[in-house]
Amino acid sequence: MAKVFEAADATNLMTELRRSFDAGVTRGYEWRVSQLKKLLVICDNHEPEIVSALHDDLGKPELESSVYEVALLRNSIKLALKQLKNWMAPDKAKTSLTTFPASAEIVSEPLGVVLVISAWNYPFLLSIDPVIGAISAGNAVVLKPSELAPSSSSLLAKLLEQYLDPSAVRVVEGAVTETTLLLEQKWDKIFYTGSSRIGRIIMMAAAKHLTPVVLELGGKSPVVIDSDTNLKITVKRIIAGKWGCNNGQACISPDYILTTKEYAPKVIDAMKQELEAFYGKNPMESKDMSRIVNSNHFDRLSKILEEKEVSDKIVYGGQKNRDNLKIAPTILLDVPLDSLIMSEEIFGPLLPILTLNNLEECFDVIRSRPKPLAAYLFTQNQKLKERFAMTVSAGGIVVNDIAVHLSLPTLPFGGVGESGMGSYHGKFSFDAFSHKKAVLYKSFIGDAAIRYPPYSRGKLRL
Numbered sequence: 236m237a238k239v240f241e242a243a244d245a246t247n248l249m250t251e252l253r254r255s256f257d258a259g260v261t262r263g264y265e266w267r268v269s270q271l272k273k274l275l276v277i278c279d280n281h282e283p284e285i286v287s288a289l290h291d292d293l294g295k296p297e298l299e300s301s302v303y304e305v306a307l308l309r310n311s312i313k314l315a316l317k318q319l320k321n322w323m324a325p326d327k328a329k330t331s332l333t334t335f336p337a338s339a340e341i342v343s344e345p346l347g348v349v350l351v352i353s354a355w356n357y358p359f360l361l362s363i364d365p366v367i368g369a370i371s372a373g374n375a376v377v378l379k380p381s382e383l384a385p386s387s388s389s390l391l392a393k394l395l396e397q398y399l400d401p402s403a404v405r406v407v408e409g410a411v412t413e414t415t416l417l418l419e420q421k422w423d424k425i426f427y428t429g430s431s432r433i434g435r436i437i438m439m440a441a442a443k444h445l446t447p448v449v450l451e452l453g454g455k456s457p458v459v460i461d462s463d464t465n466l467k468i469t470v471k472r473i474i475a476g477k478w479g480c481n482n483g484q485a486c487i488s489p490d491y492i493l494t495t496k497e498y499a500p501k502v503i504d505a506m507k508q509e510l511e512a513f514y515g516k517n518p519m520e521s522k523d524m525s526r527i528v529n530s531n532h533f534d535r536l537s538k539i540l541e542e543k544e545v546s547d548k549i550v551y552g553g554q555k556n557r558d559n560l561k562i563a564p565t566i567l568l569d570v571p572l573d574s575l576i577m578s579e580e581i582f583g584p585l586l587p588i589l590t591l592n593n594l595e596e597c598f599d600v601i602r603s604r605p606k607p608l609a610a611y612l613f614t615q616n617q618k619l620k621e622r623f624a625m626t627v628s629a630g631g632i633v634v635n636d637i638a639v640h641l642s643l644p645t646l647p648f649g650g651v652g653e654s655g656m657g658s659y660h661g662k663f664s665f666d667a668f669s670h671k672k673a674v675l676y677k678s679f680i681g682d683a684a685i686r687y688p689p690y691s692r693g694k695l696r697l
């Protein structure tokens with residue numbers, strides 16, 4: 236039986252990692268590169284085990300695991316290896332007359348010992364991607380994967396222990412008790428991925444030590460469909476971004492659709508047609524869709540689907556089987572705005588469509604709700620695209636596709652308002668785990684008398 240993680244273990248872990256950090260183990264370019272290369276070896280040599288763990292935890296199809304977890308990680312590591320020297324180099328800053336003669340620069344300093352707490356839905360990507368940032372920036376790091384994906388969590392612990400430097404990179408497996416013990420320590424940054432509810436607990440624990448946080452949370456990400464669109468491609472992309480990404484259990488999954496009353500029947504017909512083309516007449520049998528992670532989440536989804544005024548609104552799907560934790564792609568039309576399905580993040584295969592009189596009313600629905608992690612629009616109308624991008628607030632906006640912004644390391648990935656704070660990916664990950672230290676080098680030349688007492692009007696006239 237695994238040893239119980241106790242308060243003393245958390246303290247000892249922090250002491251050991253702090254010692255390594257203070258000794259400068261993690262600061263050098265070579266150490267950072269060596270650890271990143273080891274992460275690449277993990278991706279290259281252990282993909283079949285990773286795919287298998289994801290299948291155990293989520294029934295995730297092999298292609299989804301290979302592309303959305305392993306390949307994305309590989310890209311992320313390769314980019315860090317390629318860019319690390321540039322990222323680490325100080326940025327020159329302009330000086331002014333008041334500091335003349337001087338030079339100035341911004342130095343990216345590692346923060347120290349950082350904690351990464353990740354979620355179950357993309358357990359490899361969401362664990363290792365922030366760790367890439369933490370290591371690139373020269374920190375010691377503890378990873379706490381989610382207990383809800385136990386095969387992935389234990390594989391992560393095994394592989395990181397096998398390959399990475401244990402004096403500075405560690406994994407603690409566990410649930411609330413273990414995370415709570417970790418949160419009592421004084422970290423130099425906490426990077427959390429998960430629900431907004433637990434995000435608040437993390438932030439409160441961090442506040443005790445004035446520890447900065449990145450909170451990668453969720454929310455209800457809307458999709459607006461304009462009638463001036465390529466409907467076939469629109470629905471294919473929505474289906475791929477909803478049911479083709481962990482069966483809707485993804486943070487930037489389409490949560491609900493907004494369209495006009497007039498256009499909705501066409502959208503529904505096209506969705507039914509493409510869903511059948513993708514997953515067959517009996518989607519419950521399809522091997523190309525993940526299952527629901529566990530019975531608690533299955534019951535949560537059943538409950539929101541079974542609300543009377545919601546179950547009446549199913550226009551496609553609705554089948555479910557608690558024995559194998561499968562729920563079919565389910566579309567609902569015009570559910571009440573105050574129903575559970577419209578009040579909380581769905582995080583599963585249910586997709587309500589809300590109809591309004593025009594697109595401006597659709598935009599207003601989004602603006603009247605907590606700011607989502609992503610907002611999507613499908614249209615060919617250039618003016619509408621710009622209006623959406625400029626007037627709708629969300630962590631990220633994608634026009635004419637779903638979720639693809641996540642794969643672009645030149646874009647920051649993160650939330651706003653209720654969907655989170657801070658961001659990462661590419662250089663943003665390096666920055667998330669660095670302190671931007673202002674450094675000014677002054678010379679002894681040109682020492683102005685005006686700045687020293689005794690002050691006098693006469694000095695001003697000099």
Ligand code: NAD
Pocket residue numbers: 352353354355356357361379380381382383409410411414415428429430431433436450451452453454485486487580582608650655
């Ligand atoms: P989860 O249940 O796996 O929890 C996340 C982490 O918090 C886990 O490591 C868990 O052990 C820990 N935790 C749970 N309860 C805790 C407590 N009381 N105190 C301290 N730690 C605790 O994941 P979840 O929260 O169900 O994840 C789903 C949510 O995460 C959704 O809202 C989703 O949108 C969001 N999410 C966001 C992103 C993103 O990148 N922004 C990615 C994935 C998921």
